[in-house]
Amino acid sequence: MTRGCERGLTWIKPSFVWMRYRCGWGTKEGQETVLAVEITREGFEWALAHACLSHYEHGLHADRATWRRQLKRAPSRVQWDPERDLLLRPLPHRSLQLGLADEAARLYADEWTVRITDVTPLAHTIHEHVRExxxxxxxxxxxxxxxxPTQDGSLAHLHR
Known part of the structure; x- marks a missing residue:
C-alpha cells in the first residue's frame, strides 16, 4: 500500500490494516481511492538498505547531528508505528512505513512498480463488515x- 506525496516523500505502507487506519477505510477527504501498489523485492530491499530512521534513537545513532546528516542524505527513511487491529486500535507490535524521496521515489515510479490495483471496493466491504x-x-x-523476511542484521541500522 502506498500513500501519496507528503512533505516531498512518497510513503509505502506495507500493512493493509494500517493503511485502512491512515485513510479511514477510504473515507477521508482526498484519500477516497485506495491503491495497492506491488513493487519488486529488489526495490523494497534497496530502499531499506539506503534508509535512515526517521527519528533520532540514542544508542543507534552516534549523536543528533550525525543522524540529521544521515537523514538529509538518505533517499529513503523508515518510521515504525503501532500496527492496528480491525477496529483500528493499536497493537503491541509495530508496522514499518517507508518514505521515499529523490532517487528512491524516481526508482519506485519508473522501475520498481510492478502492478497497481484499486482496492477501494475491498476496503469499503471490509469496513462495512467491521461496522456491522x-x-x-x-x-x-x-x-x-x-x-x-530479512537477512540477519540487514535492518540493524533501522531499529535498536
Whole structure:
C-alpha cells in the first residue's frame, strides 16, 4: 500500500490494516481511492538498505547531528508505528512505513512498480463488515500478511 506525496516523500505502507487506519477505510477527504501498489523485492530491499530512521534513537545513532546528516542524505527513511487491529486500535507490535524521496521515489515510479490495483471496493466491504460487527467476515477478506523476511542484521541500522 502506498500513500501519496507528503512533505516531498512518497510513503509505502506495507500493512493493509494500517493503511485502512491512515485513510479511514477510504473515507477521508482526498484519500477516497485506495491503491495497492506491488513493487519488486529488489526495490523494497534497496530502499531499506539506503534508509535512515526517521527519528533520532540514542544508542543507534552516534549523536543528533550525525543522524540529521544521515537523514538529509538518505533517499529513503523508515518510521515504525503501532500496527492496528480491525477496529483500528493499536497493537503491541509495530508496522514499518517507508518514505521515499529523490532517487528512491524516481526508482519506485519508473522501475520498481510492478502492478497497481484499486482496492477501494475491498476496503469499503471490509469496513462495512467491521461496522456491522462481523469481524470474522472482515478477517476472511483481509490480504494474507506475514512478517517480512530479512537477512540477519540487514535492518540493524533501522531499529535498536
Amino acid at each position: 460487527g462481523d469481524l470474522d467476515a472482515a478477517r476472511q477478506l483481509l490480504p494474507h500478511e506475514h512478517p517480512y
